[in-house]
Amino acid sequence: MKLILYAVPFFFVLIAIELLADRWRGMRTYRLADTISSLSTGVLSTTTGLLTKGVGLVTYALALDHLALIRLPEDSGWVWLFAFVLYDFCYYWHHRLGHERNVLWAAHSVHHQSEDYNLSTALRQTSTGFIFGWVFYLPMAVLGVPLLVFVTVATLNLLYQFWVHTRHVPKLGWFEWCFVSPSNHRAHHAQNALYMDRNYGGVFIFWDRLFGTFQEEDDAEPVIFGVTTPLSSWNPLWANWQFYAQLLADARRTERWWDKVRIWFMPTGWRPADVAGKHPVNKPDLSQFKKFEVALPLPQQVYIALQFAVYVGLGSYLLNLGEHLAPQALLLGWGYMALGLFVLGAGLENRPWALRLEGVRLALNVPLVWLAPWAGLWPASAWGWVGLFSYSALSVMGLYACRARVTPLAEC
Structure with missing residues (x-):
């Protein structure tokens, strides 16, 4: 948590530099309302994290005490390297299932709601990810990764992901084969069908290449950022609640008790048949896509x-x-x-x-x-x-x- 605190001033300095780059290159990657909205969800997330961080830490510590097969030394460089790679592997599956299951997408969708793409988007984070997120990192406890090492590599993984949220960095050649880059992460944030649900790695992109979820950014298919069911709001609380509200409404409306339960764990976008017919969700035509905007004096x-x-x-x-x-x-x-x-x-x-x-x-x-x-x-x-x-x-x-x-x- 302290690493994040120390990084905050650098985040804002880099955002200011990106704004200057926008002006110099004649681009418009920032809008005031969208930027405040993204930063608001980030502020809310970090504040909520002060109340909820114990969920992940306590469960990890308990798993380490009772389930660990071995105990790895905290002072070994190889342990730190192993933990760094292993964390990203766990993150890949956490991130992937965050796109593939309704209840997990309800939390993760917050990060994708912005229809702009800039460094402030990196700070747009969920406040409810703590509910299930801890489950995906228990293998690290089972393999004996010390708590301090786990917390540190998790923070470093998160910090790395900040810089890839920019439109100012082009493709980076060989770097694209091993590491998450701005180019392949732009594709991840797209709502175009070509890019949908691709490029889940946090630091390493080779997980995506290995498991068949990689998609290169294609110059012939410009990225359209955002989610297929637009948030159409600047409110950080509604941003965190929107998809949960949709799932709750569908669970209440359906007549089948089994559907009321399984809707939460079905693939993202699945809805009970009796509800989908009566209450269709209209998704905008991307060929006529317009960003959400409210005129303000x-x-x-x-x-x-x-x-x-x-x-x-x-x-x-x-x-x-x-x-x-x-x-x-x-x-x-x-x-x-x-x-x-x-x-x-x-x-x-x-x-x-x-x-x-x-x-x-x-x-x-x-x-x-x-x-x-x-x-x-x-x-x-x-x-x-x-x-x-x-x-x-x-x-x-x-x-x-x-x-x-x-x-x-x-x-x-």
Whole structure:
């Protein structure tokens, strides 16, 4: 987790460099709403991870204690190399089944919902992957990989995947045969039939070549990014819930009890016959594909961007101190984070009720002054009053300025 924290500043520096490359090359790989949406799911994911990381760590530690066939030494370079390759092998199957089974796709689909492709897309991560993700890495515990080694190679694998989410790096020759590259990962993020469900490796692409899931990026078939059933939302909470909601609705509608159970574990896209006929899911024609877009006045864009920067700061604070915070402090921090990101998502979508909800969010800063020290989120201090009051006052002024320039009020 600390490695991720140290990497965050570099992530934002590289995103800034990519934005400059966009300008220099006359490309447009970033849109404000899409970028904030992707980063919001990332912030929500890391914050949720503070509450749920114990699921994977505890189950791994228990498996290591009770199921390990051998115990590998923690100080051996060969063990680290073995673990790094083995983790990517496990990741390949985790990732592949994440595309092939409904309940796993419900979690993983978050990462694919963006219709743009840039470095911010790499940070677009699920908040529910912890539910089943730990299962795929138990073989490492059975083979005796130490917990510290497992956690470290998992983090390194995740960090590697950041740089491949770009459209600015072309094919890399021999590198493409062994390693995941921006080119073959662009193909992975496509919704074109040619590229669908291909290139699952995290670091090594030879798993895909070995198991028949490799597809080279084809210049004659430009990649169309996104999912075949568009999210059509900028809200990070809905992004995480959307496919679960669809599965729940289908399970409720079907008359067969067996279908109510098996829908979760069937191949992705499978639906009960009695439901599919009555409630068809319309998928857009890719030949007429248009990205999801909501027109926003400039003052509203600036206001939301500045508010989001506050939440990036809060997320970094929680990530830095998460190991030392009490559960109630983490719950309070997560709740405040989730509410704020939901409200910003509503603002990006120009929801009629977004302004009222933003007022509620700002009003909740008052009880937060008492709740945060009580929960241990931060110590009691007059600076807490001053800081939250100043932030709230500036936010209200920004909201008023936004309202004054945009009519009707719902558009703000």
